[in-house]
Amino acid sequence: MKYLITSLFLFSLFFISCDRDKSVQGPLLDDIYGEFSLLEPFTTSTNAVDFSTGEQVVFEATFGKQVNWEIHIEGQTSGAKRIIEGFSSTINATNAVWNGRTNVLPMFKTEPCRAYLLVPNEDNFSSDTLSISVLGERVTPGFVVTDFESGFNSGWNTFLQSGANMNFRIVESPLAAQGNFYYEMGGEVPFDFLIGLIEFPASAQQLQRYPLSTNPNNVYFNVFLYKPENIRNEFILFRFLEDDNEDGTLQNNEDVYSFETRSLQPGWQQISIRYSDLVNLVNGQPAPPAGNGVLEPHKLARIDVLLLADPSTGYSQLYMDNLIFTENQPLQP
Amino acid sequence: MKTIIQKTILLLLVVSSVEGWAQNDKFWISGAARNVMYGDRFENQAENDTTTPRNLQSGHTMVDLGVNINPHENVLIQGMVRIRNDYGGFWGSGVTFDVRQLNVKGIISNVVKYQLGDIDYRMTPYTFYNNPSLVNRNPGNLTGVPLNQVQYDLFYFDNNTWRQQGAAAEFALQFNQFVEELEVNLFTTRIRSALDHDGDDRLFSGGSAKLIQSDFVNISTQYANLWDYQGTSNNTEFLRNPVWTSSFETAFKYKDINFNAALETGRSQLTWVDDPEAPLLEDFFYDAQVKAEIPAYGLRMMVGYRDVGADFRSAGAQSLQINFNRNPRAYGNIGNAQNLRGLTMLDLYRDPSLYQMQIREGLQAYDPRYDNATPYGRATPNRRGLNGIVNYEDLKKRWMIEGETEILRHVVGEGTEALKQFITNTVYAELRLHEVLKMKDRKFVLSSRVGFQNTTRSGNQDYESVDLATQFQQHNLTLTLFGNFDFIAEWNTWQTQGMDLMAIRNSYSVIRNFSEFAIDYNESIRGIGMQYRFTEKTNLHFLWQTFNWNEADADKYMINTWTVFFTMNF
Structure with missing residues (x-):
């Protein structure tokens, strides 16, 4: 009997001696x-x-x-x-x-x-x-593809359809999302979805490939886009062309990854995408890549930006600024 | 109506004859039958209400037919079907058939008792226990009649069990030395199905082991856990609410006094695994009670002290019977604006839709009018203090009196370091005049219960102060007129006045804000009735009650109601 009582007493002490949070419950x-x-x-x-x-x-x-x-x-x-x-x-x-x-x-x-x-x-x-x-100004960490502050780089290529009011140019304005310059893209092409495009090869910066991490999970592509209030039909396609065999040229049997975005809000906004979330798109639908099928940001050799719109919907327009790669997280502007 | 009554009586006669015919060792029928008719008259005393119906009638006939099959001596199969016909249904359109219960029980190798299907289970007040609310704890002569049926429908029994679906097993080991017996009980039940809810299967499992050392000492340990069965859905967060307790009880006699001392202590955890937002709530409790009984003087006493931590969470013990978020079915909307009518004593005594049958995680909201001190029973968290009961019964059984008190305090403050104090006092007296007047074969009993519950807190700032006072009283009369025919009467009042700051909890049961609860109201039920006791298990009641609701600056109305109740168990 005495053993039972003693053991129970000790057992109870175990519980009673437990610490308890004595702070006030709830907001003061x-x-x-x-x-x-x-x-x-x-x-x-x-x-x-x-x-x-x-x-x-x-x-x-x-x-x-x-x-x-x-x-x-x-x-x-x-x-x-x-x-x-x-x-x-x-x-x-x-x-x-x-x-x-x-x-x-x-x-x-x-x-x-x-x-x-x-x-x-x-x-x-x-x-x-x-x-x-x-x-x-605050300096944001990352590799800047371009912020358009240094004017049009002669290494870039553009293609504009023969539409109406075609306008692909760098604009100086205090309203630029970053710095004082942004890139304006606009026009009306009644016969094709493509209005125009601009290519940003790494070679424009005297590089063979963009200096990015090998891990696609750690690499983020960021860009600021501006949609004017009256535009409803815009969509924009970003293409990322990899030099799979690292021979310094881009061929049809190498990987091209893309993402497109539509339904932007009026005004400036940041678009960020992790490199590993890119897919190969054919006519807007995911498809197997033409190259080795491996997402390799360190082999990225060119970025294409295509402004598109339904040909029946008339004039379309977007502004673009601060194309930048960041590591481990999206750009913190 | 007449046809329905005739059909009901005919059905009951058939049932009775089937019982007589089928009663044997292998197969028999059991169950219950009920016929209820309500007639309500509503009077809005706050405005010229031209919208709310004045008169409503409702009722139903219901039979629970239970089939008991005993295919061999170690197996018993029980199934019960409920047939119910609400008044107004014709040619079967208002008839419902439900399976009320199904279970199989038996013994394996004369050692392990098991039960599958519907099981009624409980353990201790801190692990698995069905607590009636203060307002329901002591129904009166009239209000108890419908409340008994509500409780029967919801499987709320006097032994505080919760009706669950699952499996239970028990066995005992007997010893030659040191201890007499070890009793082991295990159970697991499914609280909700992943198919019916957006989440995993939720199970409630546990058991107890009780070591009986002798007639004088026993020690037991209990475990209960409400938990999500990972993998039964795509849900990525999993509830875990384990509770461990240990109990000790000793009983002995000193001179002419029987003593009993008991202690239960334990701790709990509550969290949602893989939910980064979820806190881990951990706390402990202890509860000690000493009882003394002096049979020679008809005196019984109990004194206890308990401390239940603010973060103690035990779903099986803290789940509420009443779902205070619901509104009554009868006169659910009143007034020209058809405002929702809040639940009242009258509704709690007769409306089963205000109750729930499943245990829930966390702490549900409650109505402080009907119990602000111990809304979750003895396991109410953040309470510390004394309670005591003194009961004296005249040796000739002519009268008895009982006083009960509970003086509790917060363990930690809510929103402030000042602590709330909760005092509940109740006195019950019963005068058995038939014993005093030596009336043979008659009952003449007067009884009264009077009580109050006060919640107070004072602090350095005015907004810390709360003062909420509830008073309740109930008076009953039972007088046998002749044979088994009784006249019964009841007067029941409940009133609350004052203000308290009620905790508003988030889905993790953590206080996130406070809301001011201010009220000045009273409600009362007065009524008379007749009851005829055909047998101990078969009764007929005719009741008339008037219910008054009077709330300052708000609703003021009256519901007069007559009720016919025929109840039968077989």
Whole structure:
């Protein structure tokens, strides 16, 4: 009997001595019902920042309780926007650092910006608007195929149908998604889907092949595309031509991978695709590749961009900017 | 109507004769029969309601026919078919046939008892236990009549079992020394099918092992796990809710006092494997009780202390009987705007659609009016405190009185470090006047139950303070007029006033917000009736009740209802 009682006592102690999470359950009532107050005003660590050298901007503010807050940063010239969100009573370097990134294209340029703080659940709250001058643009890691900032490369090739209002050209504008230049493609071809194309061979950069990783799962192709508000019929095809036998020429028995995109939203948007998700397309349908059938980004020798539209639908137009390969993740603009 | 009653009586006579004819060792029939008629009259006292029907009538006749087949001495096959005809159905159009239960039970080699199919199972209040809500725990003379039928339909039995579908087995080993016996019980049941839901088959499995050392001491361990059977669907997240507990019980006699001391302790986990959003909730509990009984004085006492962690999750013990998200079928919409009518005591006593039969993961929402202190039974998480019962019964059985108290606190605060306190007190008294007046072959019983439940919290800020008070009382009268013919009456009231901040939980049963629950209302049922006891298992009731709902700044209405209830078990 005494053994039983002793063993049970020890067994019970095992359970009773267990640790227990004693933190308050659920959100704090102070945060839900407590009175809102701004204890320390909204400030910034600097009024001028050069993102190209890795500088950052730190925002600070302190509230009387935890709240949902949003810091909005807007480029005065480009219209670029960055929103930093959080739920806390303190805004500081742990949760409110701006390194030049953007949420809404275009990317920030060398331009004046304004920043303000919003507390969505406090209608009566408004912060001071802070001015920040961007002295240098953020440098995004990756291999740039082109950002059109250096003009038309003589190594590129274009083909334009003999349609109406054909317009394939580099345009300078502060509204470019990146930098000050983008590539405009437009025209009306009533007899064919293809309106025009532009080829970006690696040789235009004095390279035999693009210097990419051998693992297609780690390579991402990124491009910024802009659809004008009144365009409904666009679609664009990207083709990736591999030099399978590495002889410096592209032949019909080598791999060509593609992806096409349609139904874009008006305005600038980023399109990113992992290299391993590319397929060979024949008339828009997946088909076996003509070459070795192995996705080999390190053998990529040329990229073709084709603007297409249903011939019966009239004029079509798209802008393109910042063709760039990144590793391990899509471009973080 | 007359035809239906005639047909019902005829059917019951046939059933009775079949029973007599077929009753033998190999095959017999058992079951139940019921005939119910309701007549409701609704009166909206809040507005000139020209939309809601004033009078509604409903009812049904129902027979459960169970076939028991005993092909040989170690196997018993039971099947039960329910035939039900709702009033208004003609020529079979309103008749439904359902299989109410199917099971096979038997003994393998005179050692292992097994049961397949429908099984009624329970273990301990922390592992697998069907808890009635406070409002349903003590039905009265009138309200108990339909509630018994609701509970019969839903397989809610007095022994707190849940009806499940699966398999169970048990065996016992006897020893010559040190311990007398080891009893082992195992079960597994399927809670839901992958075919019917967007997810894997969900199983509830477990068992217990009880070591009986002697008449005085036993130790047991229990295990229950609600889990998803991986691979039965394309689902990639898998529920796991294991609970382990251990119990110790000792009983002994000291002088003229019988003592019983029991302890149960254990812990639980709840998570969804491969769901990156899912938390791992782990916690423990312990529950100790000491009972004492002095038969010579008719006195019984119990005192207990328990601590159930805030993250303790036990699906088998915390699943609610009542689905508080549902609305009653009778007068589901009221008023000129046809607003949804919330469930009431009256509905809880007679509407089976407000209940559920499956155990559920996590913690379901509950209505604090009907039990804010222990909505999930003794296994209600985040509760710590004392409870006690004192019961005294006159040695000549002329009267009895019982007092019950429970003083609980949060273990950890919800939204604040200030802790809520829950106090529930109930007093029940029963006066058996037929014993006092020495009335032979008659019953004359008066009984009353009065109780309150208070939830309070105070803190540094006003918004931390809550104060919700519920009061309830129930008075019953039973008087035998002659023979087996009784007059019965009941007055039942329930009222709640005040405010509490109720936790709103996400699908992982973690608190994500709070909502203010403020109410000032009362409801009452008053009624009289007659009951005729044909036999112990066959009764006829005629009841008249008036139900009042009175909520400040909201609904105010009355439902008068008459009911005829014929019930029979065979």
